Amino acid sequence: MKEQALDAFTASELAVTFIEVAKGVTRGVESVEVFTLLTERCVKLLPVEAAGILLKDVTGTLQVIGSSSPSAHLLDLFQVQNEEGPCLECTQTGLRVIDTELSATGKWPKFSSLARNENYQAVYALPLNSRGVAIGALNLFAVQNLDEATLDIAQSFADTATLSLLQADILTDEQIVLRKIHIAVESRNTVEQAQGMIAERFAISPDVALEKIQAAAKESHVTLLEAAIAIVQRDSASAVSSLLEKK
């Protein structure tokens, strides 16, 4: 059984894992590969026996995208969680769910019974959160309880999975990239138009005008682009417009 302390070997292996994921993502490797790598490393580096990463599809169904082992028993454990289990709860709440009892009379009797049959003593579900929304979870199965430091490392695997997913989507979907670039250009144009308006209004240079807009945006708690749109559209209801009125 592996020690829970983060020894030099584990630290070095963690670094190697994150470098591998980064390389894979920038090469456009599919999420399934990245997730499989992450779950395999969970089992190698953490005191857990099995791991899986599940994502909610458009219908809200949990789908296993990567797992440390394709064994049927593990898939059953994942599958049943579309009805009950820590993973289901985790993706509903976006919060970490820990069950170290797996009681037959607990919250998820069917799932607990299956897990016990496989000799697991504890199950952990760590959220894959994107902008406050749970898009999936990392499920860990162990024969011993995990301490807080280990769970923090496990959460970093979940966070890496989320980042790799978002990045992989951007890299593999040229249309999204094009749209983002197009929107970025339009946004820049809007800021420049606002710069021109403020430069003319206060007889200042465009650079100083930009600083003025940035300050007004900060004071009004809006983004630079939102401030620029308010200026260009002469939105009198906007706090930015009142701040940049000529006295």
Next chain:
Amino acid sequence: MSNRHEYIVSRIRDIQSPNTPAEKICQVAAEVLQCDIVSICLTIASSYSPVATTNTLGTYLDEEQFVLGDGPTFASQFSSTPIHVENFQSKKSADLYPAFAKVALKHNVISSHAFQLTIGSAQIGALTLYWKHPVSLNADYYADSLILATLATAELVRLQAGIDDDSVNEMFEMQQLRKSVLQIAAGMTAEKLNCNVIEALVRIRAYAFSEDLPVTEVAKRIVNRKISIEK
């Protein structure tokens, strides 16, 4: 210039016909995107004016959207991203565009993708693509559509500036439209004349034409306060 941009520009240049530059853009759009009808319209302050089309049905379909107050071209005025209707026969499209979906289907138009023509947050018009079969734009078509929309935007500014020289060279000069200096100059002119930035850009363009100067040169002079556009 990307290879696709270069290709599209060369296709427009190659058209030997008395068509206006806007009509040539429509013609090339129909060719490279393999669509049945293409149209360009002006939509300043929610008022609609037809500019060019490959088929009179295109103008009719655009116009109907502004009469009915629904449809992808109409909706594109209020969106920061293009509006895609893969299939007017789908329930989703019928729910989104209840009136226009019927009009489109009556004329055997199954799919439409509308690209708003904007400069920053200011809108000047729309480029609408219509197909008689369901179409989901792939990344290549999407990229080509964005290139064509950029060319159409520049052309609308030129037309609004009242420049009657229909040479395509005039149109390509307007590809400078996205340059920072021109945007800042437009903002300064809009503030001075108390008009919107599109009108300011149009005035800068007209001034450049009348003085026989490149539009970016006029913009530089405005930003350096060497000239200013008067009412």
